[in-house]
Amino acid sequence: MSEVGIWFGIEQEISLSGGRFQNCLREIRNCARDVEDEKKGIRINKEDWEKLHVHIASYNNFPTAAGLASSAAGFACLVFTLGKVMNVKEDYGELSSIARQGSGSACRSIYGGFVKWCMGKNNDGSDSIAVQLADEAHWNDLVIIIAVVSSKQKETSSTSGMRDSVETSPLLQYRAQTIVPNRVLKMEEAIKSRNFESFARLTCADSNQFHAVCMDTSPPIFYMNDTSHRIISLVEKWNQSEGTPQVAYTFDAGPNAVLIAPNRKNAALLLQKLLYCFPPQDHDLSSYMVGDKSILSDAGLNSMEDVEALQAPAEMKTSNRKFKGDVSYFICSRLGAGPKVVTEETQALIDSVTGLPKGV
Amino acid sequence: MSEVGIWFGIEQEISLSGGRFQNCLREIRNCARDVEDEKKGIRINKEDWEKLHVHIASYNNFPTAAGLASSAAGFACLVFTLGKVMNVKEDYGELSSIARQGSGSACRSIYGGFVKWCMGKNNDGSDSIAVQLADEAHWNDLVIIIAVVSSKQKETSSTSGMRDSVETSPLLQYRAQTIVPNRVLKMEEAIKSRNFESFARLTCADSNQFHAVCMDTSPPIFYMNDTSHRIISLVEKWNQSEGTPQVAYTFDAGPNAVLIAPNRKNAALLLQKLLYCFPPQDHDLSSYMVGDKSILSDAGLNSMEDVEALQAPAEMKTSNRKFKGDVSYFICSRLGAGPKVVTEETQALIDSVTGLPKGV
Structure with missing residues (x-):
């Protein structure tokens, strides 16, 4: 998985060699489990994730690197999505801790609604996680x-x-x-x-x-x-x-x-x-x-x-x-709901037949 | 002296009714002394200052009210000059305390060179004065x-x-x-x-x-x-x-x-x-x-x-x-020398014959 790049839309392939990406990839891989989908005929043993490649395509409807937490949204999405793909069972708190290693505030973006980033006490930052205070429906007039x-x-x-x-x-x-x-x-x-x-x-x-x-x-x-x-x-x-x-x-x-x-x-x-x-x-x-x-x-x-x-x-x-x-x-x-899995083929950025980003 | 205005150059007459001007005028008047100049045939008893009017003309070669301490320079100059006219014997520390009542940082502008504004301890601010740390010759490479x-x-x-x-x-x-x-x-x-x-x-x-x-x-x-x-x-x-x-x-x-x-x-x-x-x-x-x-x-x-x-x-x-x-x-x-009395008629802003600002 160290060879993959992220496509931002169809515009640009970027390297994932940077420490922030590698931290997230390593941590989420450590949580990977067996995946079995009989309908699609997929079976992956958790040991095999090491050998597999993943195509990642990412699209941002916010301006990137303009100080609007685009990296927070991106890293939260990356960790959440890889977690889904690799059948990770860790809870949102643990996912938030992994996302935080990509971009500090990404730990908050794992959730929707109102989120608090707890400083934590451990020197290694392992208990510096985010918790949801209230979901997006709590104050939906905003x-x-x-x-x-x-x-x-x-x-x-x-x-x-x-x-x-x-x-x-x-x-x-x-x-x-x-x-x-x-x-x-x-x-x-x-x-x-x-x-x-x-x-x-x-x-x-x-x-x-x-x-x-x-x-x-x-x-x-x-x-x-x-x-x-x-x-x-x-x-x-x-x-x-x-x-x-x-x-x-x-x-x-x-x-x-x-x-x-x-x-x-x-x-x-x-x-x-x-x-x-x-x-x-x-x-x-x-x-x-x-x-x-x-x-x-x-x-x-x-x-x-x-x-x-x-x-x-x-x-x-x-x-x-x-x-x-x-x-x-x-x-x-309005207040958002946090990352979610899109189920419609038209919304996916990866072509389900070629496994490549659409339009590449 | 409460009726006078200040002319800024020949452009504008402004009122001195504001509290900051009145504070300075009151304090400096309290220090006024007898003035005698035999050569010019002038003799004013200190009690008479109350009845006399003064024309004040002021010119600034810095932009006014643009955050370049124009009010500090102006109030320091006003207090210093009135002190000279009214034969005030108070030292620079006391003059700085009077100027401070016009504009806080004016207390510093009474001196040249490097000046420290001491906070003081009294609640009425009476010991909040400025002292000179070094004159303008101390570090004249700047x-x-x-x-x-x-x-x-x-x-x-x-x-x-x-x-x-x-x-x-x-x-x-x-x-x-x-x-x-x-x-x-x-x-x-x-x-x-x-x-x-x-x-x-x-x-x-x-x-x-x-x-x-x-x-x-x-x-x-x-x-x-x-x-x-x-x-x-x-x-x-x-x-x-x-x-x-x-x-x-x-x-x-x-x-x-x-x-x-x-x-x-x-x-x-x-x-x-x-x-x-x-x-x-x-x-x-x-x-x-x-x-x-x-x-x-x-x-x-x-x-x-x-x-x-x-x-x-x-x-x-x-x-x-x-x-x-x-x-x-x-x-x-460069570092300046603080207020000084100009002796040449051409530099004066007041016409020595009419007693009015030049050009009015």
């Missing part, structure tokens, strides 16, 4: 709008960035030891009781503090850019004018804004403000919104004429600041 | 290049920003109590021994941490922008490629970079890198450099042709990134 600010590859990978922060930021340890544990408890409570105000305040404050620690790193790491700052300012002004949070924002290791609204109404209001400030560059409204496009009609935005007729948000002082082209596109989504 | 990134008024004033940080940033107190006192000691040592490596590392790390705390404020404060980040990246890459700091950077409450080189050679090398990345927009090289223009010839940049012929710095990966127009202009300067 609407997520992502502003994809730039899909160019970021300068600092989140893995090396975090290592530099641990080694050089004087503020990181204080944050990790004193501030985060308390916030995690409050966040669990907010999720449990679906308290959006508390959820939003914690989300925004912790996103900002994460980026503060990045800036306190030597050399400093800047994941957010001017467009990210403008989106924060837009949300903060709205939240302040209403007195309570209308929307939460969080930024991972990149400039893209993940905006969380408590309901469709607020998501639609948010979209009006966002499209006032960041109208599409090429006048193609439909391709400017990926995912749940129906949020556009909720916001009354059925054509470019509707976008052009938008009024400046009342809480914004600078009424005519439009930043066309600064956002590549938006994604509208 | 060359300062300022990149004026944007002269538009900043959204958050440094005074209100600092108050918000004190009230809402969980990291600020840790920084103030645990990190800063130690850094101040190290910085005093670095200045004393003219240790540029230590000076530069402390300067950059502390600038970044100040901005980290601003980001940890609720709502977050962003003084730096994409251009600031690019300048930091340029310096960090150079410093890393050489193994030791070639230049230090620091950003106050705004996007402008203050870059400190240990000598003219490094300042000239820095300027080459800066002008490669940020060439002047309007092809006027001479007005692109304010202050000591001779640094341009040190850098071999005598014409726009020289700028256009600049090669990409070896340590920069992205060779063709030129950000024309992102820097308004540069200032080249």
